[in-house]
Amino acid sequence: MDGVTAVHEAYRAHYRRLVGQVYALTGSLPEAQDVVHEAFARALARPARFLAVNDPETWLRTVAMNLARTRHWRQRFLDRLIRSGRAGPPDDHPGLSPDRVALMAALRKLPRPTREAVVLHHLADLPVAEVAAALDVPVGTVKARLSRGRTALARHLTDEPISDERTVRYA
Structure with missing residues (x-):
């Protein structure tokens, strides 16, 4: 199989899943x-290199996450421009389901590091060890971020007060 064909097959196999993961990370579809x-465009630009990759989905996820991080920093710069009055605010996102x-x-x-761990583990279904490798942090750090992230999400997503932060009530 040639590199271009490998990229096309990876697109069919992984595109939707990767978009879902990055969407959860960025909040913008x-x-x-x-x-x-x-x-995927970067993979197509160097198809022979993509063909040599052991795990195409992991490679694509890493590239996409790095691009999302770069955009995040650019967005922060734009936000500073907006606050300074040198640029106008962006349009709102289209309507989505309330959930x-x-x-x-x-x-x-x-916090961004916690969000990345939660998205990769819970939405990308990666084991803790793979999340640690993807984020280049120790496994214990990922576990701590996941614990803090679940507690914070429970607090943000429930209508009832949580008496014990370690106990999340499910309806």
């Missing part, structure tokens, strides 16, 4: 789609 498309909006809002409240 168009941005997630754009970042994942850019990751999706609540989840994305809760995820956005988490």
Whole structure:
């Protein structure tokens, strides 16, 4: 199989899943789609290199996450421009289901490192060890971030007060 064919097959196999993961990370579906498309474009730019990759989905996820991080920092710069009055605010996102909006809002409240761990583990279904490798942090750090992230999400997503932060009530 040639590299271009490998990229096309990877697109069919992994595109939707990667968009879902990056969407949960960024909170913006168009941005997630754009970042994942850019990751595939980079694979197509060097198909022989992509063919040599052991795990295409992991490679694409890493590229997409790095692109999302870069965009995050650029967005922070734009936000500073808006606050300074040198640029106008961006348009709002199109309507989404209330549950999706609540989840994305809760995820956005988490610190970025915690959000990345939660998205990779719970939405990308990666084991803790793979999350640690993807984020280049120790396994214990990932476990701590996941614990803090679940507690914070429970607090943000429930209508009832949580008496013990370690106990999450499910309806």
